[in-house]
Amino acid sequence: MPSLGASFGRGGATDFQQDLQNSDCIVIMGSNMAENHPVGFQWVMEARERGATVIHIDPRFTRTSAMASKWVGIRAGSDIAFLGGVVNYILQNDLWFEEYVKHYTNAPVIIADTFADTEDLDGLFSGWDPEKGKYDTTTWRYEGMEMHASAGNREEGFGPSGHQAGHGGAGGGLRHGEPPSEDPDLQHPRCVFQILKRHYQRYTPELVADLCGCSVEEFLFVCEALTQNSGRERTSAFCYAVGWTQHTVGVQYIRTAAIIQQLLGNMGRPGGGIVALRGHASIQGSTDIPTLYDILPGYLSMPHTEYYGDFESFMQANTSPTGFWGHFKAYWVSLMKSYFGEHATADNDWLFKQLPRIDDDNSVYFTVDQMLEGNVKGYIIAGENPAVGNSNGRANRLGLAKLDWLVVRDLVEIESASFWYDSPEIETGELETKAIPTEVFFLPAAAHTEKDGSFTNTQRLLQWHRQAVEPRDDCRSDLWFYFHLGRRIREKLADSKEPRDELVRYLRWDYPTHGQLDEPSAEAILAEINGSETATGAPLDAYTKLRDDGSTACGCWIYCGVFKDGVNQAARRKPHWEQDYVAAEWAWAWPANRRTIYNRASADPNGDPWSERKKLVWWDGTKWTGHDVPDFEPTKAPDYRPGKDATAEDAIAGDHPFIMQADGRSWLFVPQGLVDAPLPTHYEPHESPFDNPLYAQRANPRRQQRKKASYDPYNPVADEPGAEVYPYVVTTYRLTEHHTAGGMTRTIPYLSELQPEMFCEVSPELAAEAGLEAGGWATIFTARSAIEARVLVTNRIPPVTVQGRTTHQVGLPYHWGARGLTTGDSANDLGHLALDPNVHIMESKAMTCGIRPGRRPRGKALTEFVTELREQAHSRREMAPRHEPEETRKTSKT
Amino acid sequence: MSSTLGHPAAAPDGWDAYGDDQQPRVGFFTDTSVCIGCKACEVACKEWNLIPEDGLSWTGESYDNTSALGANTWRHVAFIEQEKPLHTNGDGSTGLRWLMESDVCKHCTHAACLDVCPTGSLIRTEFGTVIVQQDICNGCGYCVPACPFGVLDKRHIAKPPELPAFHGNEDGRVWKCTLCYDRLKGGHEPACAKACPTQSIQFGPLDELRERADARLAKLSGEGWNGVQLYGRDPDDGVGGFGAFFLLLDDPEVYGLPPDPIVTTKHLGEMWSSMAAAATVLVAGVACAFIGRRR
């Protein structure tokens, strides 16, 4: 999570689920925790039983709302305004945790005078370049600090975008010997605290109510609950999920909560923090050890085609002089030793020159675009179902139909494997089976019970699952598939003289196998991930042991310690009744088995607990100790002050808890690492029925759009003519009874019978307005597509009044597709591909749509229906176009 | 006869007969104030008891697509959407609330199904619970109308091969919650209670559960929860109290439960006397007829 990384230093949930029982107030927003994480939700219920206030803020009254002390209904897509209002409330009423904010956050830091705020520039920050559609983020830097010199395009800071950029790593710019200019009294007009205050001053309770569609009283209830349950004696926590991330400003949603938690002093403390709730068993793991284009294990940057240049520049650009990212080279070299063994040496720059390079965006939707262009020939899908799960399903399926070859690995034949004979486009006639060139290999996968391995759960915990039975027939683990695929390719290329095959030949690919199937040893791979001394093979026990001279190998530096003493720590299962509530001997959490990260902040600057009630980690006079593994150097005293020439962690003072940040502080204001804003600002969703009442700039100017792509047309918005064709807000979500795109649930009778059909949720008011019959059918449409769903009329999705206008919201679960025991249209077919610029995530949580009674047209008539409405809307818009002229302004100070 | 048939008494019928094998009476306390409506209980029950799928029909009734207890549904989560605040003091803002309740066989202290079963298929177990013995049940169905809650139900799916021919093409037997009798015998708690993420379904000795429920009721009443009440906890009610009872947040009928259930065999004793008299007359008549013919 880049926003958590940018704010605090690490891209992971800051707390563990069980610790929610210690919260005095829990705000669940952008998450439907009771429905999507029911077993984790037991800890929220524990807190409620102990008297905590549980608040759910959501467009829909869900099973989570039913359990909450308070539900606040808001318009989908308005969360930053709501949370920004909370920030303003805290600041205007002087309810911030003064000692915490002054010592632990960057509130006192003075920002360069090149910075200009959205308040000054009507919705844009300084540095906007309308031609490139990007910001020069150097205008947001700390005063007195120069950006790190490096090659290439640096206008957006270090790293092109994405996870590593926001990881707080690569904390460039904060050079040692130049402590930031600060005003400890927080009075300087350009200090972060004052900028923050000005930035949010117009986010008043009245504005929040008018923009979000809640009441002033409801908003104030949340403000009071949060502020009254924060401080020395009390803590509050936030829980979020993809209800926050899937927006064109998704990263900034989370950032706003991060600001609140910093101002209230809730980070690193029991019952505090920000809990990111992930939807897949190992989605945290697949970011830590990424199957993502822009990072390598442990959030190390992938080399870039344009930036960085040679190895030295790359190292310089990525190594922070201060903080633990000061050891970037040790992490990097150790990874290359894990990948390429003796072939990676200091003399060949650890094979840097041969590594593949990425562009700014090679993310999944870029690939869809390239498929449609005919540039992608081969695709391997392992345990994902883009034909149903990805936004704008039609574009995804048409892309698959342009491939030369496709490999799909799954438990069942999912829609992404069967698109060539039963996709909606076959029905509409856009695709014809006989005309699709794609060669498809469906390979049956092994289930979790048929293989060894570890998942990293939502709280950074690596848990080992053991093989129970042998997979049947051709079913194989993905470990088997990729290992033997690599083995075969290496055998075929063993004698190649082509330079491009060099890395393939150098690859360390000698894992032991066992059994009749030649299954590779998952534990041997975990041991490689953990790391070892290259000379002796002895396992390492901590990332602090990693060296940059090739004497250590480590497959993922943040996972170093998971195989400490040669023992699989992830497989530890000491029952919870034999431990305290932290349960440190159950499995293993990164980093260093810490369960609450930044827990140095649970003590005051002198190292004493803020209160007896909320003690977690403290200084005992000689060392840090407590209930959790201290997230701090064990013997660094609270009064330690770095010398002028100190580097890496030595440059972090004893009262600065955020050790991954270059300045040891959490960031209220993010001077670099995010491409769209140093401070969260309310922008309307890409598609919304409203203008932005705060600024002339309507939506995030930096959002990624595909304005010229015929496959991704957009609805007219706000007061544009044609917007009335798509007048309603639509949001997608999940149900307890199903899982994501349904491949693991629509095939199970016991789950299918519990939610057997695709439906839409509408209010009685909308049903009356649109003529929808309860229990009947509705057709929901956008410029992309139209789907049908059964009509569930409910008061749980009430209309909201925004800017004096009543708007209706439509709720759509997105589990259905063409296959399985229960079938139905896919909500994601309605989605577009306007994305968050930091992480390239789609905005499926707030779009616009139209809705009509009855089933959708079939076959060719469906295409005609969608096209006719779209052309009607677009032609009206063209007759009276509405520009976004603000985006054409250049905003650098001259 | 009347002391054990049809009149409330403290102990469940048949339970005392176990002598040394008798176990403490166990049951469920289903606390709906913490039910999140996840339906883990429904699935856990089906996975453990290998119950067939019960039809893929969407009802449009909130999130309830199970609709009712039956031969193939032994736990059923009811969903009731209300415009009523959670608390009497008005907390809960918009006044919306969404009641969820996991229903189950009540394992009545005085169980009419037991009384009417002619085959001895329905029995009281040593744990004080009521089960159908599938190797005995012949599908006569007498128990179906006897249940005041509509729990007992015949299974209308294809007959498994091991069943005798008189079953026809369908299974036809009656199936219901066994309180996981086999698990109890092995010292495991019932599947639904074990799965329940929020401990809405609590399993244990009935005495303990009643104490826990009383404390819970007192706490929630004190906090002003709207409509909070216990249902089936009272041993003096029409079925002698439930082995599986509930804390509800509204009147039972709101959840589709009978407000004042009465054991349907309450008057069985008197009925049997009448029947005996009638039978005597009949036998005498038949005898006379035969005697007459001989002549």
Added chain:
Amino acid sequence: MALRTLIASWPAVRQLREGDAFARGPAAQSPRTRDLTPRIDHADRVVESVCPYCAVGCGQLVYVKDGAVDHIEGDPASPISRGRLCPKGQASKSLVESPLRETKVKYRRPYGTRWEELDLDTAMEMIADRIIETRAASWDYETETGAPANRTMAIGNLGGATLDNEENYLIKKLTVALGIVQVENQARI
């Protein structure tokens, strides 16, 4: 002796002897009922596992009988889940033992209208060849502007959030070596 047992097993006798005059208790117990035991007590082994659905990370215990998964339920020892599972996790056995699971390789040739059978070994060989050929035909040592590239833009890999860390590790390691940069997973959705 045998006769005595037989007579003792007669329901009417049991009703009287066991003080269960109305046959609502032990007198009516069938032998099957009397001998019933929970099937998990007969598992060949119990294997520690983790739920494969969401990221809460509930502990599971997998009961194995005769080489197949017989039952899955929550692991009470887990400090996160304390033995509890949601409906999806509780349905894990139905997931892994589902009759809808594919167990054989299926192959659709270009422009084909049906699935065909294919030997796994052959499929692996064909996939390896496809990667090698596509890669060779599309390899970029440099970008159009002359910047270093070392990659193929003609191959992509999708998925990872449902896989194990070790699997993701091999995917990333292999694709880096192959110059496949379009590697993505569910973190974008």
